[in-house]
Amino acid sequence: MSEEAKRSPERAKRLPRSVREKQILDAAVRVFSRYGYHSASMDEISDVAGVSKPMIYSYLGAKEDLFTHCIRREANRLLEAVQAGIKPDVAPDMQLWHGLRSFYGFVAEYRESWIVLHRQALTVGGPFADEINVMRSRAVALVSTLVVSAGARRGLGHQAEFSGEGLAAALVGAAESLADWWLDHSDVSDGVLASWLMNLVWLGFNDLVEGEVWRPVE
C-alpha cells in the first residue's frame, strides 16, 4: 500500500472526446433502460460512465439532449440491423422472415437498447415521441412497401379490408409486443419467436388450426 496506490480520488484517465461520448452514451442507455427517463438521475449515469457530471453536460448537453442522442443512436442501430438482414431478391415471405430474424437477433443482443426504444421513449411526450415516431414510420414503411407490392402484384386495390399502412402497423406492433413478451420469457430462442410470428401473420389462425405450417425455404 504505497501512498500513490491509494484509489481515493480515482480521477479518470485522459481520453479523447469521442471515446468518452461513447462511454457516456453506453452508460446512459444502461441506466435509462433500468429506471426509465424520469427516474434515471444524471448522477447515476455519470457514475456508471466513470466520469463526473459536468462532462456529460459539456459533451452531450442536458438530460433531454442526452436521451435524444441515445434514442437516435439505438434506433439507427436497430434499423440498420434489420435492413442488413433483408435480402431484396427473394420472395416476400422470405424477406419478412429475414427481417424478423434480424429484429429479434438485435433485441437479443442489445436488450437494453430495445427497452429504451420501446418501453421508455413512448412515455415521455414531446420531442422524444417524434423521434420514436420517425423510427417506427421507417419500420412501417419498410413493411408496408413489402405488403403493398405483394398485394399490388396480384391486382389488389384499395379495400376497407386491406390497408397496407394499417396492416403494417399491426404487424410491426405485433413484432414489438412479442419482443416485449420475450423479455419476460427468455427461454425461447429468437428463431422460434420469429417463426411464431411468421406463422401468425402469413398463414393466419384459420390455416394454423387446420394444421398448416409455414417454413422457410431457400
Added chain:
Amino acid sequence: MSEEAKRSPERAKRLPRSVREKQILDAAVRVFSRYGYHSASMDEISDVAGVSKPMIYSYLGAKEDLFTHCIRREANRLLEAVQAGIKPDVAPDMQLWHGLRSFYGFVAEYRESWIVLHRQALTVGGPFADEINVMRSRAVALVSTLVVSAGARRGLGHQAEFSGEGLAAALVGAAESLADWWLDHSDVSDGVLASWLMNLVWLGFNDLVEGEVWRPVE
C-alpha cells in the same frame, strides 16, 4: 353581482367520500393521460378534481397509490367491456371478432383510460408494471384459451410453430399497437380497425394477397 355570489374562496360543497373518490380518480386519469405519471403534479390533479391536495392524500394515499388505483379501475373496466362483448357460443373467429370490436369500442369511448393503461403504465417500473402485467396476462389468457381450444379441437399438439401463449401475446400486442396507431389516425372507424386485424390474424398475408377476405357471419 350580489355579495353572496362572489366566487372567491369557492370552498367545495360537502359530499360523501365515495363521490369525492370517484371525482379524484376521474381527474387523476385525465391528468395522467395528458402528462404521464412523472410530469403530472398532485396540485394539478387536485385542481382538476376541484378539491384541495390533502384530500387526495387522505382518501387515496400517496401518488403511487393514486396511480395504482387508476390502473386497477381502468383495467377492470376494459376487461369487463371485452368480456361482456364476447359471446361464448359462437364460432372461434366470431368470438375473436366480437372481442376486438368491444376492445376498440372501449378505446374509442375511454381514450384517456387507454392512454394511461398502455402508454403511461409501462414506463414506470416497479409496482405498476406488475399491475399491468396482471391485466395483460388476463387478456392473453382470454385469447389463449380461445386459440388453444380451437387448435386442440383439430388435434393440434405442442409444436414449435404453434404456441398458444406466444401467439396470444402477439395477437394482444398487435391489437394494442393498432389501438396506439389509431390514436394518431382517428379518421378510421373502430369497425374497420377490428376488420383489418381480423383479416390479418385469421387469414394471414398469404390469403390476403390472394384476394381472400374475412367477413363476419351471423
Added chain:
DNA sequence: CGGTCTCCCTACCCGCAAGTAACCTGAGGC
C-alpha cells in the same frame, strides 16, 4: 520552459413538487 487548449473535477445553487401540520366548518346525535 511558458503558453494554451482540452480534459476533468469538487462543490455548490435552486426550483419544483411530494407530502404534512394545523386549523376551520357544518351536519347530526343526544
Added chain:
DNA sequence: GCCTCAGGTTACTTGCGGGTAGGGAGACCG
C-alpha cells in the same frame, strides 16, 4: 345547545436532482 366527527382548507417544510461556476492538471507546440 353542545360535542364530535367527517369533510375540507391554507400554508408550510423538505429533499431530490437538474444544472453550473470555477478551477486544476497533463499534453503538445513553440
